Structure formats: C-alpha cells, structure tokens
Amino acid sequence: MTTQVLSTRTLTRTLWVRQQLVPGHRSVTGVPALVEHLLGLQAQDNLPPYLSLAARSDGFSPADLSDLIEDRTLVRFFTMRGTVHVLTGADALALRGWVQPALDRVSGSNQTSRPAAHLTTAELDAVVRPLLADGPRPHTEIGQALAAVHPDVPEEALRHVTRERLPLLQVPPRGLWKRSGGVVYQYADRWLGRPFAEADVEALVLRYLAAYGPASAADMTKWSLVTRLGPVFSAMAKAGRLVEYRNEAGRPLYDVPGAPLAEEDLPLPVTLLGMYDNVFLSHADRDRIAPDEARKGWMGANGGVGNALFLDGLLSGTWRLEDGRVATTLFRDPTKAEQRGLDAEVTRVQTLLAS
Known part of the structure; x- marks a missing residue:
C-alpha cells in the first residue's frame, strides 16, 4: 500500500488546528483542558502562557490562568527542553521523572552549572529537603544554604544546578497576572500533596501527536x-x-489513527504569540511553521529578539511593546487581507495586555 504524502501546507494547517489556533476549528475548551491537551505551555517568562491561551480560547481572561496557578490546579515547573512550563498537576508529577535524564545531560554540559557538576543529586537533596520542610523558600536562600555546606562551589552554580536536578516548582505569586514576585521553590509533590508518577511513554506519544502531529520521533x-x-x-x-x-x-511521519488532517486551503488567522511558544519550538523539521530564513530573523545571539508574529501559519515577523502599544517588524510584505487581520490582532493583544 502506498504511503500518503502530506504537503507542507497540509502539515502547517493541521498543526494550527491541533494547536487550537483556528477559530471555528477548536475541539478543546477550558484552560485546564487546553494546558493538558498541549502538554504544557512554554513559560520561561510570565507573559507567554497568557498570550498562548488567549490565542487559543474564545473569551479568555488572564484570571482564567492566574487563578488556577494560585489554587494549584496548574503549576510552573522546569521540564521539557530544560525550560519552565505551565502544566497540570498530574502532568507535572509524571513528566519530570521522564525528562530528568535529559535535564541531567543539560546540567552536565551547562557552563553555569559545571562547577557544581561533581555534587550528586542526593547531596543537593540532603540540604534542600529539610530547608523546605516548613514551606517554600526563595531561590536565593536555597543557594545560600547550599553554599554554606559547599563553600568551594560558586553560589550561582549551586542555584542553577538545583533546579535542574531537584523537582522544585515555582510557587505563586510568580507567574500570576501583573503580580510581581521572585523565584520561590517547593518540591512539586509537597506543593501538590500527591506523589510523583511514572510516565506512560506510549500514551505521551499519542498525546504529543494529537497536539503536534503528524510528526516523527x-x-x-x-x-x-x-x-x-x-x-x-x-x-x-x-x-x-x-x-x-x-x-x-x-x-x-506518524500520527494517531483517525486524527483529522486539515485542508490545504484552510484560512489561518494572523496571530501574535510570545517570544517562545511550543507551536514553533516542537519539531526538528520546522518548515511547516518556522522556515530557516524566518528563524534567522527571529533569533539573536542569545535567543529570540522579539515576540513571534505569524502570517498564513508561518513565522513572519516579531512584535514588541512600546509605551503600551504593539509595534511589529515583518519579514515580508503582508497581503491586504493579512494587513486587515494584523490590525485586528494588534487590537486584540493590546486589549488583553491592558486588562
């Protein structure tokens, strides 16, 4: 039997539909269900998860996410790709153990962490676990406590390696809408009141493909x-x-049996997302979402140079806030229809950010 060939346009549009980014083609509703479906939201900074959900959910209010972080339904946790994600509690408890070997590799090669690489996880845990027995503590205090026991290791390295090796999540007010707060940590199982779980890898494959597929290993x-x-x-x-x-x-490319594929002519909305969003960070072959030239325009020496702007489903520019207004930089000239869509999208995002 001949294997069906999928065009790049089909893959682009299918990804956008599965990411719940196309109004009228959404199958998942409610913030917890969306976060679960997407297997977490990139949350290296505070704002991107709010932008991610507002683009994927009709009538989204920032409180819809902020309240769920505050009541522990959702958490901010260091997981996939060695970055902070907003996750459901169940996913946080299962995914961290699954990605821990990858985080250990990151820790061993990270220049900042390297001076602490000789310390075992057990040695770090022996200091941090009793320190957090009575409640969450700021990251600075954790670093100071470790430095008192390991004075030959730079405190910055100790702080850095701790979040890579120990399952510590960021507690509120970090990540709440327009609320300030430093990084304060607690063990994830203590914060959630439930034990860690072993990930079902085959189930994760099916969930990944449902949100990002068709895709490869x-x-x-x-x-x-x-x-x-x-x-x-x-x-x-x-x-x-x-x-x-x-x-x-x-x-x-592999997919979940029976999962629908989008039509090549499906119109896609102009969309403004955060500097980092999993929609364009989750494929080895990014032609369907962020071709090489576009990534070069978005990427600086130390990461993205601006928030991501998408035209016709492809990374096509960046945007930033200037005096409370959205300013855009496009990598190509938009069509008249795209310009109308961009104007409406800028208004939508400005309204969200002013709320």
Missing part, C-alpha cells in the same frame, strides 16, 4: 529533549497504534 525529541524514541514509534506503528505518512521530502 526526532520531532518529539526536539519538543522534550528525551532521546531514543524511534523504537517506541516503530513498535507502536507495527502494532497498529500509529499510522504512517511521508512529507514532501519523503521522510516518515
């Missing part, structure tokens, strides 16, 4: 940093749990 590794997923995909496909397609370059 390399794509899922890009999203998570977890390696050796190829045999999992192959075994699931052989057992009939995945279907296989090909992209225009002939590379295999």
